[in-house]
Amino acid sequence: MIVTLTPNPSVDRTMSFERIALGEVQRAASGRIDPGGKGINVSRALAANETPTLAVLPAGGPEGHLLTELLDAARVPHLAVEIAGSARMNIAAVEPDGTTTKLNEAGPHLTDAEVSALFGATARACVSASWVVGCGSLPPGVPTTLYAELVRRMSGRGVKVAIDTSGAPFPLAVAARPHLIKPNHEELAELVGRPLSTVGDVVDAARELVADGVETVVVSLGADGAIAVTADELVWAGAKIADPLSTVGAGDCLLAGFLHSTVAGGDLEAALREGVRWGAAAVRLPGSQVPHLEDLTDIEVHSTRTPQLDRVIS
Ligand SMILES: Nc1ncnc2c1ncn2[C@@H]1O[C@H](COP(=O)(O)OP(=O)(O)OP(=O)(O)O)[C@@H](O)[C@H]1O
Numbered sequence: 001m002i003v004t005l006t007p008n009p010s011v012d013r014t015m016s017f018e019r020i021a022l023g024e025v026q027r028a029a030s031g032r033i034d035p036g037g038k039g040i041n042v043s044r045a046l047a048a049n050e051t052p053t054l055a056v057l058p059a060g061g062p063e064g065h066l067l068t069e070l071l072d073a074a075r076v077p078h079l080a081v082e083i084a085g086s087a088r089m090n091i092a093a094v095e096p097d098g099t100t101t102k103l104n105e106a107g108p109h110l111t112d113a114e115v116s117a118l119f120g121a122t123a124r125a126c127v128s129a130s131w132v133v134g135c136g137s138l139p140p141g142v143p144t145t146l147y148a149e150l151v152r153r154m155s156g157r158g159v160k161v162a163i164d165t166s167g168a169p170f171p172l173a174v175a176a177r178p179h180l181i182k183p184n185h186e187e188l189a190e191l192v193g194r195p196l197s198t199v200g201d202v203v204d205a206a207r208e209l210v211a212d213g214v215e216t217v218v219v220s221l222g223a224d225g226a227i228a229v230t231a232d233e234l235v236w237a238g239a240k241i242a243d244p245l246s247t248v249g250a251g252d253c254l255l256a257g258f259l260h261s262t263v264a265g266g267d268l269e270a271a272l273r274e275g276v277r278w279g280a281a282a283v284r285l286p287g288s289q290v291p292h293l294e295d296l297t298d299i300e301v302h303s304t305r306t307p308q309l310d311r312v313i314s
């Protein structure tokens with residue numbers, strides 16, 4: 001089973017607009033809500049494709065109720081730890097060409113007791129897990145060391161740990177040597193402290209993190225596909241999507257597809273191809289919807305172990 005921990009989940013409201021003009025009243029052409037937060041999206045995608053998963057999250061207030069109702073409706077197995085504050089609501093404004101503007105709240109303040117309860121619930125859930133995935137930002141009150149602690153404690157118990165976060169918690173988690181990280185282009189640049197213009201720059205940066213002790217670095221590059229690097233392997237994979245609808249959650253679907261293949265015994269290239277298939281399928285769906293089997297079948301994925309290193313990333 002794959003357990004996910006989302007310390008800062010959200011109700012995601014996606015609205016479509018002909019054009020976003022700041023400072024004006026905007027009338028949405030359509031709208032939808034989805035349960036959100038990066039780890040929750042990973043669990044949603046896994047559950048939609050019949051891979052056993054459990055999403056652990058804090059939930060409180062009216063938005064917390066709505067969130068767990070949405071997870072029930074989508075049949076996503078979850079363990080909600082009760083908190084006093086209200087879960088956040090994040091907004092995505094999508095324009096016809098797929099340009100997406102995200103407005104994310106900070107999230108509720110968690111007390112020390114709530115953080116301990118969340119961590120304890122995750123640790124108990126991991127008793128029957130092969131992987132635990134810690135994803136997304138941390139809400140106020142949660143120590144920046146939470147993911148690093150997750151890596152240390154769960155690795156010590158033989159559970160593999162994957163981390164996808166941003167800002168201060170990311171380098172701390174990387175220093176604890178997780179089995180897998182899934183930064184996007186900007187997050188990888190932040191981790192190594194320099195801009196990365198070409199595929200070769202990304203590969204070099206990923207290799208540095210592998211040298212520091214991360215077993216597998218998977219870097220998502222939006223329309224430029226994704227790269228996976230280990231101590232002795234390098235793979236690039238990508239898929240062309242003509243009409244992207246919403247990129248929200250595509251990176252989470254990539255990670256879910258990668259893990260889905262990995263637990264089924266796929267090698268690095270097979271796992272990255274599956275991840276890219278799920279990520280590309282996600283951008284064809286509105287809002288932060290996750291792909292089901294029928295959304296995945298017609299996507300043509302290309303991959304190579306010798307990518308063009310001087311190719312500039314768009
Ligand atoms: N325009 C696109 N065309 C084809 N594939 C895409 C496109 N955008 C994203 N993808 C696929 O989805 C994967 C994840 O996208 P991206 O790099 O934008 O993730 P991300 O920034 O982590 O997203 P998020 O944080 O919203 O989940 C990419 O590696 C790629 O495989």
Ligand SMILES: O=P(O)(O)OC[C@@]1(O)O[C@H](CO)[C@@H](O)[C@@H]1O
Nearest residue numbers: 036037038090104136137248249
């Ligand atoms: O604010 P964070 O935790 O960094 O990101 C949260 C979020 O933007 O990420 C998901 C898409 O990856 C959305 O479901 C959610 O709204």
